[in-house]
Amino acid sequence: MTASAPEGAPAPELSLTDGLIQLSFLVQAVLGRLAGEQGLSITQVRMLAVLEDREIGMRRLAGILELEKSSVTGLVDRAERRGLVRRNAVPGNRRAVHVTVTEAGRAVVHLVHEAVRTELGELAGALDEGGQNSFRRSTGALIRHYVTRHAIPL
Amino acid sequence: MTASAPEGAPAPELSLTDGLIQLSFLVQAVLGRLAGEQGLSITQVRMLAVLEDREIGMRRLAGILELEKSSVTGLVDRAERRGLVRRNAVPGNRRAVHVTVTEAGRAVVHLVHEAVRTELGELAGALDEGGQNSFRRSTGALIRHYVTRHAIPL
DNA sequence: TATTGTTATACTCTATAACTATA
DNA sequence: TATAGTTATAGAGTATAACAATA
Numbered sequence: 001m002t003a004s005a006p007e008g009a010p011a012p013e014l015s016l017t018d019g020l021i022q023l024s025f026l027v028q029a030v031l032g033r034l035a036g037e038q039g040l041s042i043t044q045v046r047m048l049a050v051l052e053d054r055e056i057g058m059r060r061l062a063g064i065l066e067l068e069k070s071s072v073t074g075l076v077d078r079a080e081r082r083g084l085v086r087r088n089a090v091p092g093n094r095r096a097v098h099v100t101v102t103e104a105g106r107a108v109v110h111l112v113h114e115a116v117r118t119e120l121g122e123l124a125g126a127l128d129e130g131g132q133n134s135f136r137r138s139t140g141a142l143i144r145h146y147v148t149r150h151a152i153p154l
Numbered sequence: 155m156t157a158s159a160p161e162g163a164p165a166p167e168l169s170l171t172d173g174l175i176q177l178s179f180l181v182q183a184v185l186g187r188l189a190g191e192q193g194l195s196i197t198q199v200r201m202l203a204v205l206e207d208r209e210i211g212m213r214r215l216a217g218i219l220e221l222e223k224s225s226v227t228g229l230v231d232r233a234e235r236r237g238l239v240r241r242n243a244v245p246g247n248r249r250a251v252h253v254t255v256t257e258a259g260r261a262v263v264h265l266v267h268e269a270v271r272t273e274l275g276e277l278a279g280a281l282d283e284g285g286q287n288s289f290r291r292s293t294g295a296l297i298r299h300y301v302t303r304h305a306i307p308l
Numbered sequence: 309t310a311t312t313g314t315t316a317t318a319c320t321c322t323a324t325a326a327c328t329a330t331a
Numbered sequence: 332t333a334t335a336g337t338t339a340t341a342g343a344g345t346a347t348a349a350c351a352a353t354a
Contacts, residue, residue: 023177027175068323136173
C-alpha cells in the first residue's frame with residue numbers, strides 16, 4: 001500500500017495507483033492537522049459541514065456520513081457537549097430530533113474550511129495553470145467514475 | 155470541507171481543492187474496505203507495509219508511521235496476537251526489539267496490495283492514456299511539493 | 309543520564325445488539 | 332409492527348505521563 005505520504009527519500013516516479021494513495025494520505029493528514037488545530041477530528045468537521053445547510057435527524061445524518069446510528073449518537077453527544085450542535089425537538093413527531101449547528105459550530109467549521117482552502121490552494125501552486133485545470137478535470141472524472149460504479153447513498 | 159466522497163447529486167464541477175478532498179476520502183474508503191475484507195485496518199496495513207522490507211525497532215516504526223511509541227506498542231500487540239508480526243530480541247542490545255512480519259502477515263498484506271492495485275487500476279480507467287500520464291505527473295508534483303515544504307520524517 | 313520500550317489512563321470513533329418510546 | 336433514537340458493551344486507534352530496564 002506504500003505506507004503513507006511522507007517517507008521522503010529519492011522519489012522514484014510514482015505509479016498512478018501509488019500516487020493516488022500517497023496523495024490521499026497527504027490530504028487526510030492536512031485535514032486532520034487543520035481540524036485538530038481547532039480541537040476537532042475530521043469526522044466532527046464532516047458532520048458540521050453536513051449540518052451547515054441542512055436540518056435533519058439522526059438517522060439521515062447517519063446515512064449521509066455512512067455510519068451506524070449508534071455511532072452518530074456518540075458523535076452528536078460529544079459535539080453537543082462542546083456546544084457545537086444542538087438536538088431540537090421536532091414539532092409533531094415526539095420520537096424524532098433534528099440536529100442543528102450552533103453559531104459556535106458554524107464559526108469553528110468556517111475556520112477549518114478557510115485553513116483547508118488556503119493550505120490546499122498553496123499546494124495546488126505546485127502545478128502551473130494548465131496543470132491545475134487538467135488535474136481538476138481528471139479528479140472530477142475519477143470521482144464521477146467511482147460514484148457511478150458504487151451506488152451513491154444520500 | 156465538502157463532507158465526503160459519495161454524496162452524489164448533480165456534480166457541479168469541483169474546485170481543485172474540493173476535488174482533492176473528495177478524492178482523498180474516496181481512496182481512503184477503498185483502502186479501508188479492501189483492508190477490512192482481510193480483517194485489517196488501514197493502520198495495520200501501513201505497518202505491515204513498512205515492515206515488509208525493513209527490520210526495525212519500535213521507536214523507528216513509530217517515527218515512520220508518525221505515531222507515539224506507546225501507540226505503536228498497542229498496534230504491534232494486536233498484530234502480534236493475530237500472528238501477523240513478531241517481536242524479536244536484538245542480539246547485543248537487551249532493551250531493543252525488532253519487529254518483523256510473519257509469513258501470515260506477508261500473505262495478508264499481499265492480498266490487500268493486489269486488491270488495491272486492481273481496484274484503483276480500474277478507477278484510473280476513467281482517464282484516457284494521456285489523462286493518466288498527466289494525472290500521474292501532477293500527483294507526483296503535488297507530493298514532492300508538499301514533502302519539500304514539510305520536513306520529511308524518516 | 310539518555311534511550312528503548314511498556315504500562316496506566318483516558319478519550320474518540322466505530323460497530324452490534326438490545327432496548328425505549330413513539331408512529 | 333415498524334421506525335427513530337439511545338444505551339450497553341466492546342474493541343481499535345491515539346495521546347500523555349510515568350515507569351522499568353538497559354546503554
